[in-house]
Amino acid sequence: MNHVLPDLALMPVIELSGVFVGALSGGLAAVRKQFDIFGILVLAWATGLGGGIMRDVLIGVTPPVGIADWRFIAVACLAGVVMYLFNPRLERARRMILVLDAGALALFCVSGTLKALELGAGAVAAVSAGIITGIGGGVLRDLLTGEVPVVLHQRQLYAVPAVVGAVLTAVLWVLGSLTLFTAGAAVVVVFGLRVAALRFRLQAPGPWTGVSWAHRGARRSGRMVL
Amino acid sequence: MNHVLPDLALMPVIELSGVFVGALSGGLAAVRKQFDIFGILVLAWATGLGGGIMRDVLIGVTPPVGIADWRFIAVACLAGVVMYLFNPRLERARRMILVLDAGALALFCVSGTLKALELGAGAVAAVSAGIITGIGGGVLRDLLTGEVPVVLHQRQLYAVPAVVGAVLTAVLWVLGSLTLFTAGAAVVVVFGLRVAALRFRLQAPGPWTGVSWAHRGARRSGRMVL
Amino acid sequence: MNHVLPDLALMPVIELSGVFVGALSGGLAAVRKQFDIFGILVLAWATGLGGGIMRDVLIGVTPPVGIADWRFIAVACLAGVVMYLFNPRLERARRMILVLDAGALALFCVSGTLKALELGAGAVAAVSAGIITGIGGGVLRDLLTGEVPVVLHQRQLYAVPAVVGAVLTAVLWVLGSLTLFTAGAAVVVVFGLRVAALRFRLQAPGPWTGVSWAHRGARRSGRMVL
Numbered sequence: 020m021n022h023v024l025p026d027l028a029l030m031p032v033i034e035l036s037g038v039f040v041g042a043l044s045g046g047l048a049a050v051r052k053q054f055d056i057f058g059i060l061v062l063a064w065a066t067g068l069g070g071g072i073m074r075d076v077l078i079g080v081t082p083p084v085g086i087a088d089w090r091f092i093a094v095a096c097l098a099g100v101v102m103y104l105f106n107p108r109l110e111r112a113r114r115m116i117l118v119l120d121a122g123a124l125a126l127f128c129v130s131g132t133l134k135a136l137e138l139g140a141g142a143v144a145a146v147s148a149g150i151i152t153g154i155g156g157g158v159l160r161d162l163l164t165g166e167v168p169v170v171l172h173q174r175q176l177y178a179v180p181a182v183v184g185a186v187l188t189a190v191l192w193v194l195g196s197l198t199l200f201t202a203g204a205a206v207v208v209v210f211g212l213r214v215a216a217l218r219f220r221l222q223a224p225g226p227w228t229g230v231s232w233a234h235r236g237a238r239r240s241g242r243m244v245l
Numbered sequence: 246m247n248h249v250l251p252d253l254a255l256m257p258v259i260e261l262s263g264v265f266v267g268a269l270s271g272g273l274a275a276v277r278k279q280f281d282i283f284g285i286l287v288l289a290w291a292t293g294l295g296g297g298i299m300r301d302v303l304i305g306v307t308p309p310v311g312i313a314d315w316r317f318i319a320v321a322c323l324a325g326v327v328m329y330l331f332n333p334r335l336e337r338a339r340r341m342i343l344v345l346d347a348g349a350l351a352l353f354c355v356s357g358t359l360k361a362l363e364l365g366a367g368a369v370a371a372v373s374a375g376i377i378t379g380i381g382g383g384v385l386r387d388l389l390t391g392e393v394p395v396v397l398h399q400r401q402l403y404a405v406p407a408v409v410g411a412v413l414t415a416v417l418w419v420l421g422s423l424t425l426f427t428a429g430a431a432v433v434v435v436f437g438l439r440v441a442a443l444r445f446r447l448q449a450p451g452p453w454t455g456v457s458w459a460h461r462g463a464r465r466s467g468r469m470v471l
Numbered sequence: 472m473n474h475v476l477p478d479l480a481l482m483p484v485i486e487l488s489g490v491f492v493g494a495l496s497g498g499l500a501a502v503r504k505q506f507d508i509f510g511i512l513v514l515a516w517a518t519g520l521g522g523g524i525m526r527d528v529l530i531g532v533t534p535p536v537g538i539a540d541w542r543f544i545a546v547a548c549l550a551g552v553v554m555y556l557f558n559p560r561l562e563r564a565r566r567m568i569l570v571l572d573a574g575a576l577a578l579f580c581v582s583g584t585l586k587a588l589e590l591g592a593g594a595v596a597a598v599s600a601g602i603i604t605g606i607g608g609g610v611l612r613d614l615l616t617g618e619v620p621v622v623l624h625q626r627q628l629y630a631v632p633a634v635v636g637a638v639l640t641a642v643l644w645v646l647g648s649l650t651l652f653t654a655g656a657a658v659v660v661v662f663g664l665r666v667a668a669l670r671f672r673l674q675a676p677g678p679w680t681g682v683s684w685a686h687r688g689a690r691r692s693g694r695m696v697l
Contacts, residue, residue: 049623055675057630058623061606072529077298079307081531082592086599140308147312158389163610165619167391171275171284178283223281303524305533366534373538380513384615393617397501397510404509449507 033202034071035094037126042067042095044119045160046102051116052164056103063099064092065163067123070155074131074148078140117217120157120169124177125209128153128184129202133192142189149185153209154178176216176223184209259428260297261320263352268293268321270345271386272328277342278390282329289325290318291389293349296381300357300374304366343443346383346395350403351435354379354410355428359418368415375411379435380404402442402449410435485654486523487546489578494519494547496571497612498554503568504616508555515551516544517615519575522607526583526600530592569669572609572621576629577661580605580636581654585644594641601637605661606630628668628675636661 045066049059068085075083084091131152135145154170154177161168170177187205191197215221271292275285294311301309310317357378361371380396380403387394396403413431417423441447497518501511520537527535536543583604587597606622606629613620622629639657643649667673 052619052624053677054623055677057628057675061623061630076302076528077308077312079305079531082529082587082596082600086529086603087593087596089595092595092599135308141313143315143318144308144313147318148308151312162388162614163620163623165391165617167278168389171280171287171389172278176283178287223283225279225281302528303534303538305531361534367539369541369544370534370539373544374534377538388614391617393504394615397506397513397615398504402509404513449509451505451507 031090033126033206034130035090037123037130038067038071038091038094039098040119041070041123041127041156042098043102044116044123045156046099047106047116047119048160048164049099050102050106059103060096060099062160062163063102064095066156066160067095067098068092068156069159070127070131070152070157073155074135074152077151078135078138078144078148080138118214121180121210121213121217123156124153124181124213125184125206127156128181128209129188129205132185132188133197133202136189136192142193145192146182146185146189149188150178150181153181153184176221177213179223180209180212180216183212257316259352259432260356261316263349263356264293264297264317264320265324266345267296267349267353267382268324269328270342270349271382272325273332273342273345274386274390275325276328276332285329286322286325288386288389289328290321292382292386293321293324294318294382295385296353296357296378296383299381300361300378303377304361304364304370304374306364344440347406347436347439347443349382350379350407350439351410351432353382354407354435355414355431358411358414359423359428362415362418368419371418372408372411372415375414376404376407379407379410402447403439405449406435406438406442409438483542485578485658486582487542489575489582490519490523490543490546491550492571493522493575493579493608494550495554496568496575497608498551499558499568499571500612500616501551502554502558511555512548512551514612514615515554516547518608518612519547519550520544520608521611522579522583522604522609525607526587526604529603530587530590530596530600532590570666573632573662573665573669575608576605576633576665577636577658579608580633580661581640581657584637584640585649585654588641588644594645597644598634598637598641601640602630602633605633605636628673629665631675632661632664632668635664 042063046059046063048066049062052058054062068083068091071091072083072085075081075085086092128149132145132149134152135148136142140148154168158168158170184205187208188197188202191201191205268289272285272289274292275288278284280288294309294317297317298309298311301307301311312318354375358371358375360378361374362368366374380394384394384396410431413434414423414428417427417431494515498511498515500518501514504510506514520535520543523543524535524537527533527537538544580601584597584601586604587600588594592600606620610620610622636657639660640649640654643653643657
């Protein structure tokens with residue numbers, strides 16, 4: 020358990036980057052729903068900080084940094100303002116939101132696992148906390164915009180990179196090999212897995228219904244989502 | 246307050262049974278929505294463990310067993326896998342999901358109240374925690390699949406058995422009569438109430454609008470839900 | 472930090488008033504959705520107490536008063552029963568729900584900020600907690616009834632009064648000027664801002680898409696919401 024993360028001062032930078040790209044994806048979803056500027060800010064806040072707030076509540080860190088640290092709130096709101104001012108044309112949004120989401124997923128599931136481990140949570144709880152940090156913001160974004168969470172029905176693998184990233188971080192920690200470099204490598208692995216799944220349309224198998232019309236229907240709706 | 250529960254070692258068995266049947270109902274809902282295997286696992290986890298996680302967060306037990314105890318997570322995922330492999334033909338699902346849900350409701354509202362009492366919560370908080378444990382997973386399942394929670398619009402009584410089970414457990418505790426036998430009886434009472442409500446179509450009264458078309462519309466949508 | 476709130480005994484009265492009007496708005500939404508009496512009670516409870524429960528969980532007060540204090544639960548249920556028995560004709564509901572919501576917003580964001588400050592939260596966390604207390608119940612109401620939260624897409628300003636109220640309360644606290652009178656004035660300011668926004672259709676700007684049909688569509692859907 021001799022973790023050797025050399026430069027914890029860089030930790031907030033990693034976390035704030037995750038908040039920023041997560042909040043961008045929230046702001047973009049809000050723009051697409053034609054929310055007003057304040058709705059955009061609220062959704063950017065919820066998407067960028069929601070996963071971390073869930074993590075902190077679950078591991079007993081209150082108040083969570085997502086409501087107590089002005090830097091986190093300012094970064095999330097900044098992302099909302101950026102998306103408000105420079106939102107791309109709507110037809111480009113669908114792809115961009117997925118890539119931003121992949122970046123936030125990667126940064127969050129590694130940093131979330133790490134934070135839980137540092138606070139003394141067991142390995143199982145830390146992996147769970149990391150996964151929830153990674154997917155929580157996106158789930159909140161989708162619920163608040165009236166969508167079924169993308170993590171659930173997205174046939175392009177979404178949960179797998181999160182699980183891989185959280186487990187990888189926990190294993191590195193237990194082995195005492197968690198440095199800024201290996202943590203960064205874990206982030207890259209998660210992001211790469213997710214983007215590869217999007218790019219090559221890697222699909223997780225659907226339920227074994229054996230009902231042909233149902234399969235066809237599912238594939239059709241899947242295509243509409245992406 | 247001299248509780249005489251003889252065999253607390255059996256407590257996890259009761260809880261794990263609730264997790265398993267709750268997670269089955271979540272997995273089934275995911276199958277019906279044509280989620281992929283990972284969506285099924287996530288929804289099984291959320292449905293089976295969501296109520297308990299809410300309870301633990303509300304009574305200050307962090308990290309909740311639902312994210313920290315690998316047995317609970319494994320049982321929920323096992324239920325997801327079972328539902329993935331052996332999901333019944335879709336037309337049978339509607340009734341089965343309701344009965345599974347009744348079982349989880351019964352097990353959860355009794356064990357949730359009991360856990361809160363054991364941890365020193367007051368009777369009111371324990372009853373609330375028990376009700377939330379009972380209905381929380383199903384609410385989460387419905388929100389995550391884009392449905393209005395069944396506990397709210399379900400005219401076949403749903404909240405009543407949960408309240409009865411939680412109050413009964415708290416009363417037995419205060420009377421010092423809570424044994425494995427009486428706890429089991431409380432579970433049976435809740436399950437029986439819920440199944441009877443489903444079987445005999447016991448209906449809670451709707452709002453007193455006096456608008457005849459509204460009543461008819463409500464009854465019609467109620468029929469569609471079941 | 473020398474707060475001079477003279478009569479903290481009145482604090483519960485302010486909070487209970489907020490719970491009552493918040494729960495009325497929840498009960499009304501449930502009536503409009505033709506939920507049964509128990510669905511109405513659950514939604515009244517969730518709307519009236521949801522914001523405060525979120526606040527308590529976020530600032531580490533467990534169990535939250537919303538599940539532990541029978542007076543709060545009784546007041547929320549009473550509001551549900553009142554709405555069940557005396558629900559106005561449905562066509563009047565849309566306006567009334569908005570005014571009730573404004574009252575709850577005002578009471579909650581001031582009392583929520585105050586409670587967090589009293590418990591030692593920093594100013595940023597207290598402002599966040601106050602905003603969440605103010606908008607949390609309404610968000611929960613909208614999610615549970617399958618609507619996109621009104622705080623997000625409501626072009627008539629909603630988040631602004633909450634932010635103003637929470638910041639005002641925190642500033643008064645830091646200045647040592649927070650008395651029952653100034654707290655009441657803050658409540659009036661928030662309520663007035665919100666009602667003025669509704670009355671005069673003050674609109675926050677939507678995203679800068681430059682796509683004319685999108686703007687028109689948004690305005691049209693906004694009109695439908697109100």
